[in-house]
Amino acid sequence: KNEVEQSPQNLTAQEGEFITINCSYSVGISALHWLQQHPGGGIVSLFMLSSGKKKHGRLIATINIQEKHSSLHITASHPRDSAVYICAVEGGDKLIFGTGTRLQVFP
Amino acid sequence: EADIYQTPRYLVIGTGKKITLECSQTMGHDKMYWYQQDPGMELHLIHYSYGVNSTEKGDLSSESTVSRIRTEHFPLTLESARPSHTSQYLCASRERGAGANVLTFGAGSRLTVL
Numbered sequence: 001k002n003e004v005e006q007s008p009q010n011l012t013a014q015e016g017e018f019i020t021i022n023c024s025y026s027v028g029i030s031a032l033h034w035l036q037q038h039p040g041g042g043i044v045s046l047f048m049l050s051s052g053k054k055k056h057g058r059l060i061a062t063i064n065i066q067e068k069h070s071s072l073h074i075t076a077s078h079p080r081d082s083a084v085y086i087c088a089v090e091g092g093d094k095l096i097f098g099t100g101t102r103l104q105v106f107p
Numbered sequence: 108e109a110d111i112y113q114t115p116r117y118l119v120i121g122t123g124k125k126i127t128l129e130c131s132q133t134m135g136h137d138k139m140y141w142y143q144q145d146p147g148m149e150l151h152l153i154h155y156s157y158g159v160n161s162t163e164k165g166d167l168s169s170e171s172t173v174s175r176i177r178t179e180h181f182p183l184t185l186e187s188a189r190p191s192h193t194s195q196y197l198c199a200s201r202e203r204g205a206g207a208n209v210l211t212f213g214a215g216s217r218l219t220v221l
Contacts, residue, residue, distance in 0.1 A: 034202075034211070035154075041195050041197070041213075041214065041217065042214040043197065045210055045212070045214035086149075086150075094152060095150075097149040097150040097151075099147070099149045100147075100149070
């Protein structure tokens with residue numbers, strides 16, 4: 001069993017839909033990262049959080065430390081949101097990555 | 108804007124060749140990392156550095172070496188490439204400091220070894 005599990009693995013949506021991607025982890029952490037990887041491979045850091053909730057534009061990330069669970073929400077999804085979303089947890093300055101959730105948003 | 112640069116972006120070479128993947132960052136970050144990522148798979152740490160003259164092996168044995176002679180430069184070298192080295196290699200950096208900081212990633216170097 002991986003230390004970081006993401007669900008779903010693949011997700012398709014129509015433009016405008018509300019999207020939720022989940023991340024569960026089994027280790028103690030100091031922070032959790034949400035990353036976005038577009039085709040071509042480049043990775044962008046979306047959020048780093050250790051408690052509560054963060055919001056940036058249409059993206060919202062939440063974390064529940066007691067339940068070892070985080071969610072990434074996308075409101076009013078758009079085709080340009082199509083990408084792989086990766087959850088990574090940090091303990092002791094090393095990151096453990098999930099395998100990612102592939103999101104496709106159709107017009 | 109990309110403040111961390113990787114070259115080459117794509118490379119196809121024959122078995123046994125020596126290659127160096129370059130990574131440079133202009134942000135003055137102390138911490139730098141090399142990750143390997145196979146298609147559809149998670150990133151694996153292969154090397155990291157906390158500053159000049161500091162290098163450590165990560166979790167994945169990749170038969171590669173790194174050096175950190177200057178803060179901004181963290182090249183990865185494969186002495187003798189094999190088909191099993193075919194993968195994407197991602198460089199990242201972050202600030203040193205109390206608490207965690209976000210990572211900044213390069214665009215990646217996609218290596219194919221024939």
